[in-house]
Amino acid sequence: MKRVWMLALPCLAWLGCEGSGGSGMYTPADSEVQVVTMDDQLAFLDPSQARIFAVDPAVRDLKPRVFKTHARPLLAEKRNNTNELLVLSAGQASGKDSEPARLSRQVLVDGQADIPLDLPARYNRMNQSSDGRFAILSFDGNGAASAGTLLYNPNDLYVVDFTSGKPGRSRPIRSLGGKPESIVFAPRTTLFGRERTLAVVFSTNYLTLFEADAPTKVPATEPTEITISLTPDGTRTVVPTQILFDMDRPAIYVLADGSNDVFHVSLDANDAPKGNDNDFRATLSLIGAGQAPRSMAMYGVGNARRLLVASPASRQIVVLNPKTGDSTAISVAMAPDTIFTFTGASPKDTQPKERALLLNLASGSNAVAFADLENIESAKEMGLESWPASANLQKATPLPAQKSVLVEYKGNQASAGLSLVDLEERTILPMGSTGMLGAIAVDPTQNGRVWSSDMGNRLVYIDIAKGVFLPGEVRLDNAIGSVVALPKPSADAIRYVVALHGQGNRVGGLTVLPADKPTRAEARSIFGFTFANYLDRGQP
Amino acid sequence: MTMLRASTILLGGLFALLFLGTAHAQPPLYWPAGPAHDPAPTLAVPAAPREPEPPVLSWRPLRMSVSLESQTQWMLPDTTRALWGQKVQAGGGLSAQYEAMRLGPAQTLGVDLALVSQKTTRWTGTNVRQDTSDSRLALGASLAHSLWSWCAPYGRVAVGVGATKFSLGNQYADLSDTRWFVEGTLGAGIALRTPSLRLGKTADSFALTGILRVEGGYLVGNSQSFALKSASLAGEETPIPRSNVDVGTASHRAPYLRVSLGLGF
Numbered sequence: 001m002k003r004v005w006m007l008a009l010p011c012l013a014w015l016g017c018e019g020s021g022g023s024g025m026y027t028p029a030d031s032e033v034q035v036v037t038m039d040d041q042l043a044f045l046d047p048s049q050a051r052i053f054a055v056d057p058a059v060r061d062l063k064p065r066v067f068k069t070h071a072r073p074l075l076a077e078k079r080n081n082t083n084e085l086l087v088l089s090a091g092q093a094s095g096k097d098s099e100p101a102r103l104s105r106q107v108l109v110d111g112q113a114d115i116p117l118d119l120p121a122r123y124n125r126m127n128q129s130s131d132g133r134f135a136i137l138s139f140d141g142n143g144a145a146s147a148g149t150l151l152y153n154p155n156d157l158y159v160v161d162f163t164s165g166k167p168g169r170s171r172p173i174r175s176l177g178g179k180p181e182s183i184v185f186a187p188r189t190t191l192f193g194r195e196r197t198l199a200v201v202f203s204t205n206y207l208t209l210f211e212a213d214a215p216t217k218v219p220a221t222e223p224t225e226i227t228i229s230l231t232p233d234g235t236r237t238v239v240p241t242q243i244l245f246d247m248d249r250p251a252i253y254v255l256a257d258g259s260n261d262v263f264h265v266s267l268d269a270n271d272a273p274k275g276n277d278n279d280f281r282a283t284l285s286l287i288g289a290g291q292a293p294r295s296m297a298m299y300g301v302g303n304a305r306r307l308l309v310a311s312p313a314s315r316q317i318v319v320l321n322p323k324t325g326d327s328t329a330i331s332v333a334m335a336p337d338t339i340f341t342f343t344g345a346s347p348k349d350t351q352p353k354e355r356a357l358l359l360n361l362a363s364g365s366n367a368v369a370f371a372d373l374e375n376i377e378s379a380k381e382m383g384l385e386s387w388p389a390s391a392n393l394q395k396a397t398p399l400p401a402q403k404s405v406l407v408e409y410k411g412n413q414a415s416a417g418l419s420l421v422d423l424e425e426r427t428i429l430p431m432g433s434t435g436m437l438g439a440i441a442v443d444p445t446q447n448g449r450v451w452s453s454d455m456g457n458r459l460v461y462i463d464i465a466k467g468v469f470l471p472g473e474v475r476l477d478n479a480i481g482s483v484v485a486l487p488k489p490s491a492d493a494i495r496y497v498v499a500l501h502g503q504g505n506r507v508g509g510l511t512v513l514p515a516d517k518p519t520r521a522e523a524r525s526i527f528g529f530t531f532a533n534y535l536d537r538g539q540p
Numbered sequence: 541m542t543m544l545r546a547s548t549i550l551l552g553g554l555f556a557l558l559f560l561g562t563a564h565a566q567p568p569l570y571w572p573a574g575p576a577h578d579p580a581p582t583l584a585v586p587a588a589p590r591e592p593e594p595p596v597l598s599w600r601p602l603r604m605s606v607s608l609e610s611q612t613q614w615m616l617p618d619t620t621r622a623l624w625g626q627k628v629q630a631g632g633g634l635s636a637q638y639e640a641m642r643l644g645p646a647q648t649l650g651v652d653l654a655l656v657s658q659k660t661t662r663w664t665g666t667n668v669r670q671d672t673s674d675s676r677l678a679l680g681a682s683l684a685h686s687l688w689s690w691c692a693p694y695g696r697v698a699v700g701v702g703a704t705k706f707s708l709g710n711q712y713a714d715l716s717d718t719r720w721f722v723e724g725t726l727g728a729g730i731a732l733r734t735p736s737l738r739l740g741k742t743a744d745s746f747a748l749t750g751i752l753r754v755e756g757g758y759l760v761g762n763s764q765s766f767a768l769k770s771a772s773l774a775g776e777e778t779p780i781p782r783s784n785v786d787v788g789t790a791s792h793r794a795p796y797l798r799v800s801l802g803l804g805f
Binding site for chain 1: 619710713
């Protein structure tokens with residue numbers, strides 16, 4: 001017995017080490033840091049730590065301001081037309097720290113508390129109106145599980161009017177068997193005697209139209225939403241993909257996968273609404289638009305209002321007169337799937353007129369075409385002009401101030417990764433590059449500076465003056481993941497460009513440089529800012 | 541930890557051999573006797589009286605010992621838990637003890653010197669690797685009272701100095717900071733020992749004993765404020781200025797449990 005006791009001693013010591021070392025490990029779920037570009041600074045949401053880190057380049061040491069979010073933040077967005085950050089949180093269902101799902105508005109200023117709005121459900125998708133007045137919260141089925149939702153009504157929407165000073169309102173919509181895929185807002189305008197914002201919900205095979213504004217009736221009753229079936233015969237599957245609003249007429253045009261038609265929804269006043277009827281009616285008509293149309297644009301005013309529809313399958317563009325339903329098909333040398341309309345001159349005509357640039361980005365055609373829209377219904381193919389590009393295109397970014405479109409070529413098929421399409425001169429100006437470029441960032445101001453990297457530590461830029469490219473380069477100390485050019489000057493009146501280091505910015509590393517004079521001497525870096533005050537967060 | 545575990549097993553085996561060996565190590569007190577029918581030889585010259593041999597096993601105290609030890613700490617403050625990434629942290633090291641003074645028939649005053657290290661790794665919520673490690677050198681004094689020759693409860697105070705290294709990083713960045721600390725501990729425990737095994741035949745010959753100490757107590761040290769710094773990866777002569785990131789201040793106090801296993805001589 002004595003010997004057994006002796007043998008047990010080292011085992012006890014061993015257990016003392018092993019048991020303590022392995023217990024209590026804190027392993028939260030892996031999550032990405034979300035980067036939000038504000039006007040003059042960057043905000044980083046770390047969902048795993050429920051923290052927002054605001055890095056203001058005007059702060060000399062780049063020390064981040066840290067804001068605690070509500071429980072289990074899901075996503076963060078800049079509120080349109082403001083410098084506020086919107087954070088949608090799922091909340092905590094049980095336990096002593098339980099709290100509801102919330103949408104909070106945060107001004108990223110020290111000491112400024114957020115404005116939380118309690119939500120009735122754990123929504124996990126947010127769509128904003130372009131003026132930043134409205135947000136509609138909904139369920140994205142793919143992310144509902146991560147929000148902690150087991151059973152939910154996917155057709156339950158929650159409408160928030162940030163200007164009302166009131167809580168939002170739940171707005172469930174009828175379903176024809178589908179669920180909201182995306183939500184689009186019409187421009188705010190006066191319709192039928194009242195200023196209002198319409199929201200259109202895309203679902204497979206149908207649209208839902210309702211007013212985002214709170215009901216004006218007394219007592220307040222929500223007008224019934226208008227559900228518009230896109231497949232009256234029920235034999236096809238139609239998925240809405242693009243919408244245009246013509247608020248002068250007023251009308252809505254919808255393009256959908258699975259249909260050769262443009263869905264034309266005209267809105268008319270309902271002079272004698274009964275019960276929960278709306279004060280307007282929607283009437284659907286179909287306009288044939290060639291074969292499998294992919295994109296559309298609107299041009300002209302009044303009776304000259306036309307829709308230009310790109311139909312790559314038939315290598316055509318189709319001009320539609322929505323008033324009469326007439327259509328004119330015009331053959332194009334390439335298969336257009338993307339349209340950029342602009343008003344400007346052309347090499348043959350110095351008068352500014354409505355014109356269009358046609359591209360094929362989906363299958364990567366190496367040609368572009370210009371269309372003079374003014375008389376294209378009569379001029380047909382004579383109104384088109386095609387040019388070859390140096391390689392297959394994959395992405396296009398309009399630069400309205402420069403009357404140009406920046407196009408990026410596919411993969412490594414091209415020696416030049418970028419070209420600038422001059423819309424008025426109708427030239428395609430390649431930008432030489434000796435290697436692959438990282439993600440492209442276009443200066444949001446009118447400077448016309450394009451930023452990128454070599455996927456290593458070289459920050460490159462090129463200034464787009466008329467026909468003259470002025471390239472520059474700054475070698476940073478770390479590999480660059482992406483580049484962000486801030487839209488507005490920071491508090492020190494300097495506008496900055498920010499190079500983000502590392503994949504997913506998990507550690508939190510960046511370098512800031514003045515956007516107008518990016519030099520190494522003026523650069524400053526910080527690494528690890530997403531761990532600011534890390535020890536004070538009460539974990540595990 | 542693997543090295544500590546291997547050393548513990550080795551020492552445990554040695555410890556067991558030490559004890560098991562005592563059953564077979566009893567030497568005869570006299571020259572081995574021959575068979576019963578074979579009378580002992582008669583010596584012509586009477587031999588000088590032999591010095592009686594001491595017993596091979598004895599409970600006589602030994603003054604020195606060296607030990608392998610594990611030290612477990614319970615990270616009570618939130619900041620300490622965040623620093624170490626877990627609630628309970630274990631480390632290991634070496635220590636040496638010396639019985640400096642006999643204060644009475646059963647009381648002794650001992651001093652000891654210990655070098656202990658601990659290290660842990662975890663992954664943060666954004667999949668960033670967090671490493672925390674420290675090493676400390678502690679000088680202790682203990683007052684023991686032997687209840688029996690094999691069992692002595694004791695009280696112990698110690699002061700130590702050390703450094704904690706805290707680092708975060710992935711393949712894109714490597715951030716770290718090291719902070720010194722001074723700490724004091726107050727604890728009580730019990731020391732258990734085996735009988736000594738004498739390796740020679742004289743009273744002052746070398747002897748070994750196995751000793752187990754189990755001690756619990758509380759340690760307090762200065763708080764540590766960490767500011768993460770990162771090294772430039774590009775090797776530029778004039779690197780772009782980098783700001784350090786204050787990650788906060790970690791308290792340095794914890795209940796602890798020491799378990800040491802050693803050899804006395």
